[in-house]
Amino acid sequence: MRWQLARLVDAHPETATARTLTLELDSWPGALPGQHVDLRLTAEDGYSTQRSYSLAEVGDSGRVRLTIQRLADGEVSPFLADELAIGDEIELRGPVGGWFVWDPADTDPVLLVAGGSGVVPLMAMLRARRSSDSKAPFRLVYSVRQQADVYYAEELGEIAATGRDVETVIVYSRVAPPGIARSAQRVMAADLQAPGWEAGNGPRCYVCGSTGFVESVTQALVHLGHDPQRIRTERFGPSGG
Amino acid sequence: MVTTPHDPGSAHLDGNVLAGPLRELFAVDMTSARTECVGCGQRAAVAELETYLGGPGVVARCPGCHAAVLRYVRTPSTAYLDLRGTLTMTVPMPAGGAES
Numbered sequence: 001m002r003w004q005l006a007r008l009v010d011a012h013p014e015t016a017t018a019r020t021l022t023l024e025l026d027s028w029p030g031a032l033p034g035q036h037v038d039l040r041l042t043a044e045d046g047y048s049t050q051r052s053y054s055l056a057e058v059g060d061s062g063r064v065r066l067t068i069q070r071l072a073d074g075e076v077s078p079f080l081a082d083e084l085a086i087g088d089e090i091e092l093r094g095p096v097g098g099w100f101v102w103d104p105a106d107t108d109p110v111l112l113v114a115g116g117s118g119v120v121p122l123m124a125m126l127r128a129r130r131s132s133d134s135k136a137p138f139r140l141v142y143s144v145r146q147q148a149d150v151y152y153a154e155e156l157g158e159i160a161a162t163g164r165d166v167e168t169v170i171v172y173s174r175v176a177p178p179g180i181a182r183s184a185q186r187v188m189a190a191d192l193q194a195p196g197w198e199a200g201n202g203p204r205c206y207v208c209g210s211t212g213f214v215e216s217v218t219q220a221l222v223h224l225g226h227d228p229q230r231i232r233t234e235r236f237g238p239s240g241g
Numbered sequence: 242m243v244t245t246p247h248d249p250g251s252a253h254l255d256g257n258v259l260a261g262p263l264r265e266l267f268a269v270d271m272t273s274a275r276t277e278c279v280g281c282g283q284r285a286a287v288a289e290l291e292t293y294l295g296g297p298g299v300v301a302r303c304p305g306c307h308a309a310v311l312r313y314v315r316t317p318s319t320a321y322l323d324l325r326g327t328l329t330m331t332v333p334m335p336a337g338g339a340e341s
Contacts, residue, residue, distance in 0.1 A: 001261075001264050001265060035260075036257070036260060036261065037261075038261035050261075052257075052258050052260070052261055093261055093264075094261065096260035096261045096264045096270070097257055097260035097270065097272055097288075098260070098269075098270030098272060098273045098333075099256075099257060099260075099270075099272040099273045099286055099287075099288035099289075100257050100272075100288060210252075211252045211253060211254065211255075212252070214255075232288075233255065233289070234255065234257045234288075235253075235254040235255045235257070236254075237252060237254045
């Protein structure tokens with residue numbers, strides 16, 4: 001699998017600290033939602049570094065979308081989140097990964113649990129469901145610190161309002177907006193329970209977020225009776241720096 | 242969250258991050274491959290290994306006993322893959338065989 005040049009054709013802020021990039025590729029085989037690409041930056045002195053980013057949209061048309069969270073001390077993410085300009089080219093390799101993926105042909109119910117920027121590959125799954133004729137029941141539980149941190153807010157609302165058998169729930173861990181009865185706290189077992197997505201319904205579970213988030217949610221799911229073999233996890237962290 | 246390269250307490254990620262590096266060596270996705278740990282016999286997908294990126298290379302550890310089952314270092318001209326902690330590796334193959 002070779003590195004190829006990807007051209008930035010669109011960029012828009014997702015939150016105050018994250019930006020969504022649309023990259024155009026000459027050759028793109030398509031991807032499964034959940035897959036990543038690796039991006040490589042090379043400095044003028046030859047120093048090179050690479051990072052793995054989940055696709056936010058799998059890009060059947062030769063365009064892929066990524067959402068980059070700027071990490072304050074990051075080596076790569078501030079450049080991608082702030083400096084890469086329309087028309088600039090960057091080296092990209094992918095798609096890669098075959099574990100944390102959803103197959104649109106699969107009809108089982110799906111429970112998605114996202115912590116912060118961990119929503120990105122799960123959004124790719126929601127978007128793939130929407131653009132396929134899948135009727136698999138989907139539920140997203142998306143944990144953010146506060147309302148301003150929500151990625152894809154408008155689109156998530158639209159998906160929940162118009163999609164059949166799709167639910168999206170945002171839970172707040174630090175500050176709940178006015179009118180939300182649930183007090184701000186981390187994802188609890190009760191947040192993971194909903195008719196249609198109980199352990200007895202045998203959903204596939206996809207959990208993505210920081211290592212601590214993934215481990216606490218996975219434990220809660222297993223405690224609720226979900227089959228560990230049906231829980232797939234992906235930990236986001238400093239490699240995204 | 243950002244950790245410094247040599248912080249021994251740095252949090253691990255998981256083997257999903259090895260998808261690109263291993264795809265450079267193998268013709269199929271290796272994150273779905275199941276490893277069998279020499280130390281404790283636990284089987285885990287490469288994607289499930291506790292993966293540490295802080296050093297000059299990558300160390301992936303067994304989620305059961307934390308023994309190193311896979312180490313990987315890439316230089317501009319050479320890839321070093323150390324699998325002495327892995328007893329067997331079971332690799333799902335795509336229908337029709339591997340692509341180039």
